[in-house]
Amino acid sequence: MLVLFLAAAPSVFDSFTLSQILTKALWLGIAAASLIFLSSYGGMISLGQTGIYAVAGFTMANLVHAANGRHLGWDPIAATAAGIAVATLFGLLCGAIAARSYGIYFLMLTLAISVIVFYFFAQVTTLSGYGGIRSVTPPALIGNPVANPAPLYYAALVASILVYAGIRYLARTPFGLVLQGIRDDPARMQALGFNVPLHRALAFGVGAFIASIAGILSVWYTTQISPGGVNLAQTINVLVIAVIGGLYRLEGAWIGAAVFSTIDNYSRLWMPNVGDWLGPDRFETVIGVIFLVIVLASPGGLVGIWESVWARRNRTRRGPTESSGTPAPETVDNDVDHHAAV
Amino acid sequence: MLRPQRNVEFRRLLATAALGLLAVTACTSNSTSTTTSNVIKIGILSDCLGDFGSFYNDDIGGALSVLAAHYGGKASGALPKDGMTGAKIAGKDIQIVGFGCSDSTASKAIEETRRLVEQLGADILIGPLSGDEGIAVANYAKTNQPNKTFINGIAGAQEATLKVQAPNFFRFNPDGAQWSAGLGSYAYNKLGWRTAVTIGDDYAFPYTSLAGFIAEFCAVGGNVTKRVWPPLGTTDYSSFVAQIPTNVDGLFVGVGGAGLITFLKQYQQANGKLNSNKVMGNLFWIDPQLLAAIGTPMVGAVAANMIAADDTSAQTKAYVQELSVYPATQKDAASVFTLGYWNAMTALGMALTSVNGDISGNQKALQAALAKVVIDGPYGKVSLDSNRQAIADNWVTQITPPPAGSNVPGLKTILQIPKVDQTFGGFFDSSSTLDRTNPPCTKKTPPSWVGHEIPVNFG
Numbered sequence: 188m189l190v191l192f193l194a195a196a197p198s199v200f201d202s203f204t205l206s207q208i209l210t211k212a213l214w215l216g217i218a219a220a221s222l223i224f225l226s227s228y229g230g231m232i233s234l235g236q237t238g239i240y241a242v243a244g245f246t247m248a249n250l251v252h253a254a255n256g257r258h259l260g261w262d263p264i265a266a267t268a269a270g271i272a273v274a275t276l277f278g279l280l281c282g283a284i285a286a287r288s289y290g291i292y293f294l295m296l297t298l299a300i301s302v303i304v305f306y307f308f309a310q311v312t313t314l315s316g317y318g319g320i321r322s323v324t325p326p327a328l329i330g331n332p333v334a335n336p337a338p339l340y341y342a343a344l345v346a347s348i349l350v351y352a353g354i355r356y357l358a359r360t361p362f363g364l365v366l367q368g369i370r371d372d373p374a375r376m377q378a379l380g381f382n383v384p385l386h387r388a389l390a391f392g393v394g395a396f397i398a399s400i401a402g403i404l405s406v407w408y409t410t411q412i413s414p415g416g417v418n419l420a421q422t423i424n425v426l427v428i429a430v431i432g433g434l435y436r437l438e439g440a441w442i443g444a445a446v447f448s449t450i451d452n453y454s455r456l457w458m459p460n461v462g463d464w465l466g467p468d469r470f471e472t473v474i475g476v477i478f479l480v481i482v483l484a485s486p487g488g489l490v491g492i493w494e495s496v497w498a499r500r501n502r503t504r505r506g507p508t509e510s511s512g513t514p515a516p517e518t519v520d521n522d523v524d525h526h527a528a529v
Numbered sequence: 530m531l532r533p534q535r536n537v538e539f540r541r542l543l544a545t546a547a548l549g550l551l552a553v554t555a556c557t558s559n560s561t562s563t564t565t566s567n568v569i570k571i572g573i574l575s576d577c578l579g580d581f582g583s584f585y586n587d588d589i590g591g592a593l594s595v596l597a598a599h600y601g602g603k604a605s606g607a608l609p610k611d612g613m614t615g616a617k618i619a620g621k622d623i624q625i626v627g628f629g630c631s632d633s634t635a636s637k638a639i640e641e642t643r644r645l646v647e648q649l650g651a652d653i654l655i656g657p658l659s660g661d662e663g664i665a666v667a668n669y670a671k672t673n674q675p676n677k678t679f680i681n682g683i684a685g686a687q688e689a690t691l692k693v694q695a696p697n698f699f700r701f702n703p704d705g706a707q708w709s710a711g712l713g714s715y716a717y718n719k720l721g722w723r724t725a726v727t728i729g730d731d732y733a734f735p736y737t738s739l740a741g742f743i744a745e746f747c748a749v750g751g752n753v754t755k756r757v758w759p760p761l762g763t764t765d766y767s768s769f770v771a772q773i774p775t776n777v778d779g780l781f782v783g784v785g786g787a788g789l790i791t792f793l794k795q796y797q798q799a800n801g802k803l804n805s806n807k808v809m810g811n812l813f814w815i816d817p818q819l820l821a822a823i824g825t826p827m828v829g830a831v832a833a834n835m836i837a838a839d840d841t842s843a844q845t846k847a848y849v850q851e852l853s854v855y856p857a858t859q860k861d862a863a864s865v866f867t868l869g870y871w872n873a874m875t876a877l878g879m880a881l882t883s884v885n886g887d888i889s890g891n892q893k894a895l896q897a898a899l900a901k902v903v904i905d906g907p908y909g910k911v912s913l914d915s916n917r918q919a920i921a922d923n924w925v926t927q928i929t930p931p932p933a934g935s936n937v938p939g940l941k942t943i944l945q946i947p948k949v950d951q952t953f954g955g956f957f958d959s960s961s962t963l964d965r966t967n968p969p970c971t972k973k974t975p976p977s978w979v980g981h982e983i984p985v986n987f988g
Contacts, residue, residue: 203647207643309761310760316964317733318660319636321635321664322668331673333643333669333673413634413661415632415633415635415637415661416635418634452644455630460608460611460612467628468578468628
């Protein structure tokens with residue numbers, strides 16, 4: 188039903204909604220999914236995903252025809268592959284550096300990645316400068332995303348499905364299982380002989396690969412990229428999206444992104460003016476309040492709320508069952524655990 | 530941990546979320562009605578976030594005041610952002626469909642432009658505010674909306690008109706370089722500077738603003754020995770202050786917005802009190818908000834923009850009176866932000882009147898009328914060149930000690946720079962690149978106004 192709905196969206200919605208709400212939600216969802224993958228399966232809450240997707244976007248934008256930047260005139264598909272490759276390698280490098288740190292130190296290191304990337308591209312005018320790179324040529328298949336948003340929407344939809352399915356698959360591989368073991372108890376996994384930093388660095392590389400897809404889509408979406416669009420505020424936005432959706436549930440990435448882009452757009456229409464306190468220009472206040480409510484009421488995000496409602500309903504139907512008050516990270520089914528461990 | 534119900538749960542969850550989104554967006558999509566022939570829809574784009582967010586109500590207040598003063602608009606509240614209804618131009622209802630709230634980044638400006646134009650159905654957009662935003666909106670107008678009309682708010686990057694040349698993007702304010710006209714010659718001929726150093730935020734607008742000083746100063750024989758570029762949003766300027774050499778005759782400051790307050794404080798901590806003969810500022814120095822925030826340190830220094838703040842002529846008084854619908858905006862009448870948006874709406878009102886409110890035919894008649902508009906504004910006439918860029922007078926102004934009972938410095942206009950055009954008499958053209966190192970500092974034929982500055986004294 189959901190797939191049908193999403194596939195039919197271009198004929199249901201006007202081009203603005205398709206582009207500014209749905210396509211935006213899909214690519215932001217992929218960016219948030221890269222963060223949720225790391226936090227949910229690897230126990231790593233990274234603030235570096237925005238910096239990494241910026242690397243992919245800037246690399247691609249410099250390689251194709253564009254105003255500003257290097258505008259080297261590469262074929263957009265080749266430039267996209269190069270952008271993803273460079274960002275993934277960059278992610279692996281950052282992962283290698285950050286892999287031995289945990290908790291707040293990991294958070295700070297990854298935050299530093301995003302800040303460094305922002306200042307790098309803002310300062311190095313031959314690659315971007317503050318004004319960024321404009322009129323970036325998307326592939327012929329995508330065309331002009333403003334005049335005809337459907338192709339980009341489908342590209343983002345297919346990418347989202349592949350990312351979702353890919354992460355689900357990866358979680359069931361031995362690599363994914365080891366990663367979940369490291370998330371739960373790194374010391375024990377080390378004692379069992381697993382190379383913990385290597386696994387964490389590789390996982391960070393996978394997260395970078397996912398984020399880089401979002402970076403490419405974001406450039407096609409606006410046909411430009413500038414440091415102002417990948418600044419600290421955007422880093423926080425990606426985290427807010429993940430938390431609203433559910434930091435420990437992969438589906439939460441797209442749910443959070445859909446809620447975020449809907450509120451971002453429509454709060455400017457709905458919000459009443461209350462003196463200088465509240466009004467359509469107070470989007471950040473609105474999203475901040477929602478963020479606070481979610482964090483206080485349901486640390487598992489919107490998905491967590493759904494789960495607790497579902498659990499309560501089951502409990503009243505079937506009598507008391509085991510239920511956890513706090514969100515549990517993503518974990519694959521036990522039978523697969525067993526199978527893979529053999 | 531076993532969760533046998535999860536797949537079913539999530540499918541339902543996603544389906545519910547999707548349907549919810551469908552309901553929400555479908556409901557709101559319906560609200561975007563098509564244009565009827567008796568309604569002209571206008572969107573106003575400004576910044577409510579970022580470095581220039583504090584000018585939000587000055588911007589939209591400048592535009593809406595025109596509707597209130599001339600076209601029967603009724604303010605819906607005390608602040609401009611509360612909206613305005615009831616305005617009619619040439620018998621057509623003017624509907625303000627919404628205000629765009631950007632943050633001085635190109636990506637947000639485009640998102641907000643698209644919301645106003647594509648979602649809310651604006652026929653005409655007034656805005657944006659800041660340099661890079663202006664370039665992005667001009668490109669969007671040219672590539673994606675050739676049948677709608679865009680009138681710049683107060684964005685001042687040269688490229689938006691000189692390079693992009695969108696046939697449906699009009700700018701009734703001078704660009705950043707034009708606002709600096711007169712200062713290069715003043716520094717060389719009056720203050721005796723032979724060498725100078727510049728400092729400005731590292732993005733499109735200051736590139737343009739400082740280019741205006743550099744082009745003129747170098748043309749008359751001066752030499753700019755160093756250009757320092759702190760990133761936009763810098764909060765600690767100490768390392769940039771340290772880069773400013775002291776063995777030069779003068780410093781030209783193009784740091785804007787809130788950054789100027791911090792910069793001046795730190796500059797004085799390092800170098801002592803400002804010597805007004807050795808320092809000069811761009812348009813921000815004489816902005817009413819910043820003047821009030823910074824106070825006396827800048828007294829004696831000279832800056833320039835399109836406003837002669839101490840002019841008390843009937844025309845200026847009439848302009849200030851027009852702003853009376855919004856007292857907070859009226860207080861900032863002498864702000865380029867207020868005047869820029871006022872110019873835009875004034876020009877639109879004149880053009881719409883001249884075509885009798887007819888925006889059919891892909892607005893081509895309206896656009897032709899706009900290109901011919903001459904605003905007889907509070908500080909002189911404003912007309913457009915062939916790239917739809919303003920040609921206007923610029924005013925060199927000296928900051929004076931606060932009047933008795935006030936701690937906000939006064940302003941004394943000293944020179945009128947007549948009919949400043951965007952090319953500086955051929956110094957800039959569509960192939961010009963303005964960046965950290967361009968334009969180069971070269972001695973050449975000075976712009977036409979050098980030597981023809983008109984001394985003024987408004988008493």
